[in-house]
Amino acid sequence: MPTDIANMVKVFERPASLTGARFTYCPGCSHGVITRIIGQTLDELGIAERTIGLAPVGCSVFAYLWYKCDALQVAHGRASAVATGVKRARPESIVFSYQGDGDFASIGTAESIHAANRGENITVIFVNNQIYGMTGGELAPTTLVDQKTSTTPDGRDPTLFGYPIRFSEVIAQLDAPAYITRQALYDTKRINDTTAAIKKAFEYQVEGKGYSLVEILSTCPTNWRMTPLQSNEHVENVVTEVFPLGDLIDRG
Amino acid sequence: MPRGTVVIDAERCKGCGLCIAACPQKVLAFSGTLNKSGYNVAHMERPEACIGCAFCAMTCPDIAIEVYREKVPT
Numbered sequence: 324m325p326t327d328i329a330n331m332v333k334v335f336e337r338p339a340s341l342t343g344a345r346f347t348y349c350p351g352c353s354h355g356v357i358t359r360i361i362g363q364t365l366d367e368l369g370i371a372e373r374t375i376g377l378a379p380v381g382c383s384v385f386a387y388l389w390y391k392c393d394a395l396q397v398a399h400g401r402a403s404a405v406a407t408g409v410k411r412a413r414p415e416s417i418v419f420s421y422q423g424d425g426d427f428a429s430i431g432t433a434e435s436i437h438a439a440n441r442g443e444n445i446t447v448i449f450v451n452n453q454i455y456g457m458t459g460g461e462l463a464p465t466t467l468v469d470q471k472t473s474t475t476p477d478g479r480d481p482t483l484f485g486y487p488i489r490f491s492e493v494i495a496q497l498d499a500p501a502y503i504t505r506q507a508l509y510d511t512k513r514i515n516d517t518t519a520a521i522k523k524a525f526e527y528q529v530e531g532k533g534y535s536l537v538e539i540l541s542t543c544p545t546n547w548r549m550t551p552l553q554s555n556e557h558v559e560n561v562v563t564e565v566f567p568l569g570d571l572i573d574r575g
Numbered sequence: 576m577p578r579g580t581v582v583i584d585a586e587r588c589k590g591c592g593l594c595i596a597a598c599p600q601k602v603l604a605f606s607g608t609l610n611k612s613g614y615n616v617a618h619m620e621r622p623e624a625c626i627g628c629a630f631c632a633m634t635c636p637d638i639a640i641e642v643y644r645e646k647v648p649t
Contacts, residue, residue, distance in 0.1 A: 328580055331643035335629040346637055350614065351591030355636030511597060511630045544591075551591040 338362030340371040344388045351551025353508045353541035354382060357450060357517070358389055361419070364522045365392065368529065374417040375409050377402040381423040382456040400431025403438035406445045417528055419446040424465040425455045428490040435494070442499030442533045446524045452541040453487070453562065460546030464488045467565055472546070487565055491538045495571040501527050502535035503572040507563065508542075509555040516568075523575070532575055540566055577645040579627020583617055587639035590614035594631035594640060600624040603631060 337343075341362035346355045365371040371392045378386035380399035387394035397405045402420035410418040427435050427449050438445065454472055455461040461474040465487050469478035479487075495503045502524055506517040517539055524535035540562050542554035549557060581602075588610060594617055595603045604620035619625065627644030 327578075327645075328582075328643050331578075331580065331627070331645050333641060334579075334627055334644045335632040335640070335642035337638045337641075341638070345587060348636065350589035350636075351593055352636055355638065356634070359636075359638050511633055514633050551593050552596050555593070555596075 338366045340365035340391050341389055342391055346389065347385055348382060349543075349545045351542065351544045351554065352382070352456075353452070353539070354450065356508050356514060357421075357448065357521075357539055357541070358383075358386070360514075360518050360521050361421075361448065362390065363518065364525050365390070367522065368525055370417045370525070370529065373415060374419065375413070377406050377409070377418070377420040379420070379422040379426040380457075381426050383421055383423065383450065384457070386421050400426050400429070401434050402426065403431060403443075403445070403447060404434040406447075407438050407441070407443045410443060410445050414444075417446075417525065419448060419525070419528075421448045422450065423456070424449070424451040424453065424490070425463045428488060429464045435490070436497075439494045439500050439534050439536065440497050442501070444528055444531060444533050445535075446528050447534075447536045448521065448524075449491070449536055449538040450541045451490075451538055451566065452543040454543050454546050456543045456546055460543070465490070465566075467562065471548075489566060491536060491571055494536060499534060500536060500572055501533040501574050502570075503538075504536070504570045505538040505540065505566060505568050507540040507558055507568055509540075509559045513568075527575055530575075538566075540568075576626050577647050579625045579642060579644040580622060581619060581625060581627075581631060581643070582641045583619075584639045584641075585610050585616045585618075586612070587637045588614060588616040589637055589639075590616055591636065592617070593634045593636065597630045597634040599628065599630060600626055 374392035606618035
């Protein structure tokens with residue numbers, strides 16, 4: 324440690340809304356960055372005391388360990404439905420669900436769409452890494468055409484498996500949602516954009532504006548068989564061609 | 576340009592290298608030292624070049640980095 328640190332000010336530290344528990348994610352996985360941003364948002368808005376988080380099934384199944392707010396771990400895909408119940412029973416609470424693409428856009432399709440269609444006043448963090456991470460890298464609804472997974476070793480053939488679903492665009496057809504956006508984390512500018520989007524999504528809920536969805540293009544270096552750096556380049560150069568970044572709806 | 580420094584929690588670091596790539600001043604590098612989990616952890620190779628921009632800490636998926644910056648006279 325340099326000797327002049329005493330004359331410096333701390334400009335970046337672990338958010339106070341997070342516990343000290345270590346993340347169980349693989350090296351370079353984007354989940355940790357998203358968790359850190361949510362913690363920072365809870366700090367900035369001063370809402371950790373009244374926030375209830377919903378952890379999904381998937382790599383982020385242990386999400387309840389990392390936030391100092393209350394949390395539930397719910398059945399696969401059903402986080403938006405449970406969020407509906409929690410928010411209606413405790414409307415003074417701030418409720419967010421944290422769901423992967425297999426959870427939100429496949430197994431939970433019905434629950435996800437109808438929570439959005441009802442305009443529930445909740446915040447959904449939708450982490451899209453185009454693969455089932457925890458279970459061994461199988462085909463997900465969001466898997467890119469020709470992408471190799473453990474269940475499509477020759478690449479995704481659309482005549483057999485269909486095309487990657489742009490689930491945020493599907494939900495953006497509905498009349499009720501207040502805010503739908505897609506962001507990424509492949510460089511510091513995108514991390515700043517994602518931070519602003521997540522903050523806006525929580526602010527909308529605090530202000531009672533209704534349903535908000537932040538999709539985040541995430542990486543899975545382990546199952547993509549790439550280094551963390553190659554994974555970021557893959558998101559920037561390939562994934563964003565299929566899943567374009569930006570706001571889809573902002574009715575704030 | 577203000578001077579800065581970072582403190583890396585070597586036991587949290589998983590050696591993913593994203594901070595090394597994010598640093599605009601090329602301060603960070605792999606240390607060649609393994610932590611208890613067996614990861615080759617990042618360290619400050621050129622501490623004198625750090626400007627405390629916190630790009631490394633923003634990028635770190637394991638919140639293993641704290642950033643300090645020189646007080647700028649107002």
